[in-house]
Amino acid sequence: MPGDIEKVGVLIIGAGPTGLGAATRVNQHGHKDWLIIDQADDAGGLACTDTTPEGFLFDMGGHVIFSHYQYFDELIDAAVGSGPDFWNTLERVSYVWIKDRWVAYPFQNNVSALPKEDQIKCLIGLADAKVANAVAQTKPKNFDEWIERVMGAGIADMFMRPYNFKVWAVPPKKMQCEWLGERVATVDITRAISNVINNKEDAGWGPNAVFRFPLEGGTGAIWKGVAKLLPKENQRYGPKNQVTGIDKDAQVVTLQDGKKIQYDALISTLPLDIMMTWLGQKKQADVLTHSSSHIIGIGIRGQCPHGLKCWLYFPEDDCPFYRTTVFSHYAKKNCPADDVKMRTVCLGDGSETPDSKEESGPYWSLMFEVSESYCKPVNRESGKFAGGTWDGLVKETIQGALNTKLISGSDQIVSIYHRRLEHGYPTPSVERDGVLVDALPFLRQYNIWSRGRFGSYKYEVGNQDHSLMLGVECADNVLFGAKELTLNHPNIVNAKKNMELLYSKTFHASHN
Ligand SMILES: Cc1cc2nc3c(=O)[nH]c(=O)nc-3n(C[C@H](O)[C@H](O)[C@H](O)COP(=O)(O)OP(=O)(O)OC[C@H]3O[C@@H](n4cnc5c(N)ncnc54)[C@H](O)[C@@H]3O)c2cc1C
Structure with a gap:
């Protein structure tokens, strides 16, 4: 009924890896009274994958799996499938472009x-x-x-x-x-x-010389798969589920459509700076800084000239991006099939191709990452078509790809992608820990557990595997008061050997 407040035991805001980790764990313990909500139309958060109208897939920047947890490995196998029918295994091949040459990494x-x-x-x-x-x-x-x-x-x-x-x-x-x-x-x-x-x-690269990537659907397929393992009726997606405010004393969140949900425990994965601002702690919120990420992708007709290269670093100012991923190398299905026909949007030198005809592939793709912050502004107006070519940051990126010999002037670009992520990297600033030490306990007084890449703001435990486990361990803390290793001891969890000894609990073992 309108005006009624819905009640739920554990409310989870955000269906990225952290929220999905919390939901998986609560569900695994047999609890029924929980709900996960996300303003996006699908699960995945920053670990999602977009598809261009022409059929090229792009992750939100290079997402490489380097797992520290058996729980994570088993869950993503359960979600995607296990073995070479579902995963590509790639050798890490990485270079730095500097002084007009490739220098191997490190x-x-x-x-x-x-x-x-x-x-x-x-x-x-x-x-x-x-x-x-x-x-x-x-x-x-x-x-x-x-x-x-x-x-x-x-x-x-x-x-x-x-x-x-x-x-x-x-x-x-x-x-x-x-x-x-x-x-x-x-x-x-x-x-x-x-x-x-x-x-x-x-x-x-030592013992971690290989990594795996889904054969289909990009990184986003992992998290859509994890969401599929959970009951549908406990998940809600779409803009009307955007949380717009919180009454901490009444333990009620307000959604974009005006609906209110009261919770016993709130696991929030939305950015901590936003949460603290809502709760009147603006001073602390302002100390937590972040950079934004621009993801620019181009689909190109022809054979990829970059062999086994995976990702590449760019320290110099001949291009706006710091990293490029040869995304077509990660999975054949990151590009449309060779026989799909499409027009050329522009050439590698930026020139327009108004008379181009529909032609078939093969195709390959590059994915670029550009950072932005208050001390490093970029041309935000980018991405608008102006007479056939792209303006601003996209144009600068294509010019940068040409300068750094990633593409040639005659390459036929058939698809262009650009997305800006306001919260891209949580900055490990000198002042950060001073705020976290107060902010997280402050929220706990009101039964709010803020966790995740931006929920708990610790970049050092901000990858997908960490995020999933921040959620899993948080759920155990909410339900049983268990200690949270990943949140409190990043150095221990990041020492892989320690993790093998300490974290023997697995997804399947605790499923029984
Ligand atoms: C450029 C880049 C490169 C990366 N590279 C790697 C890599 O190589 N390897 C790796 O493992 N990880 C990588 N990551 C990190 C990975 O994306 C994160 O670990 C992971 O997505 C964090 O999960 P999360 O659930 O904490 O947050 P998010 O993924 O940010 O999810 C938060 C969710 O909350 C939702 N939300 C936010 N506000 C609201 C609101 N008000 N109401 C409702 N819903 C809301 C969002 O829609 C989102 O779905 C990278 C990230 C970036 C940006």
């Missing part, structure tokens, strides 16, 4: 590919850093200091500083370094020197 092990004078700068920097670090009495105060301490001035100035500014859209000086853990490969100076002397390429 950069610090492959300076032998640089011009001689740059090799010298990098190696002298590494040696100086090694000596300085050995006698240092204090820890680095921020990410910028960490970079110089670990990598030395040569690699810092050539690659790490410009690259990280392009990714995070804030200067590394504004970022803390506690979040790093396993994230940035540190340097083995002996290896770096011997690689230069032996002129050896050293991709150095």
Whole structure:
């Protein structure tokens, strides 16, 4: 009846990996009184996949699975299927485009590919850093200091500083370094020197040299599959389910269509800065900073010229993007079938093709990521068709792809995609932890558990596997008061060996 307030035991806002993890776990424990709502038309959140009108698939940036949890592995197998009928297994092949050449990643092990004078700068920097670090009495105060301490001035100035500014859209000086853990490969100076002397390429991925990707439907297929494992009647999607406000004392959320839902426990995966603003904590909200992500995709007619390359890094200013994924390489079905006919939208040099005819493939695709923030603005008006070619950021991206030899001037571009994500990367700023230590307990007083990439704002546990487990462990905390390992101990969960010992509970085992 209009005006009635619906009541639910556990309300989950957001059907991204975190919300779906919480829902999976609550459901697994046999609870019936729960509901998950999302403003989007489908499950997936930032881990969704879009399809262009021409039939090219694009994820929201390069989503590579690097799992720290058996629970995650088993759940995604249950959702997608298991083995080579459902997954592609890819070797991680990654390069940095710098000084007009490809340098294998990690950069610090492959300076032998640089011009001689740059090799010298990098190696002298590494040696100086090694000596300085050995006698240092204090820890680095921020990410910028960490970079110089670990990598030395040569690699810092050539690659790490410009690259990280392009990714995070804030200067590394504004970022803390506690979040790093396993994230940035540190340097083995002996290896770096011997690689230069032996002129050896050293991709150095160690035991994690492969990753898997769904054969069909992109990364989004994983999360749609997870949602399918859950009862339909407990899930609601679409804009009318957008939460527009919360009465924390009455424990009631208001939705976009005016409907109200009262909860006993609220698991929220919407951005913490928005939640804190709603609850009158604007000062704290303003300290939590984020960057936005632009995802630009192009579909191209012809054979892909990039061999086994997966993703590529771009530290220099000859292109707006920091990373490009050769998305067609991840799965054949990320592109339309070869016999599908379509017109050319424009050429690689940006020139218009008004007389182009419908022609067949084969096709390949590139997916670019560009960051944006208050200290790194981009041309937001981008993406509008103007007389056949694209303007603004899309145009700059295509020009950047040409500058960096990803495409050639005569390549036939048949599909163009652009989407801006307001919340892309949660910035691990110097001030972040000071806010989190107060904000999360503040919300708990009102039976709100804020979790997820932006719900708990910890980038170091902000990948898909972490997010899923933030949700799973949160559900266990809501129902039984269990400790939350991923939220509270990122360094432990990110040490894979520790996880194998500590997290023996599995999706199937606890299903029984
Ligand atoms: C550019 C980029 C690259 C990435 N690369 C990788 C990678 O290589 N590997 C990897 O594992 N992970 C990667 N990730 C991270 C991955 O996308 C996240 O781990 C994951 O999506 C976070 O899940 P979440 O549920 O916490 O949040 P989200 O995915 O953001 O989901 C939150 C959900 O809440 C909904 N919502 C928000 N506000 C409201 C509201 N007011 N009312 C109702 N619903 C609302 C949203 O619609 C959304 O569905 C990447 C992310 C980005 C942006």
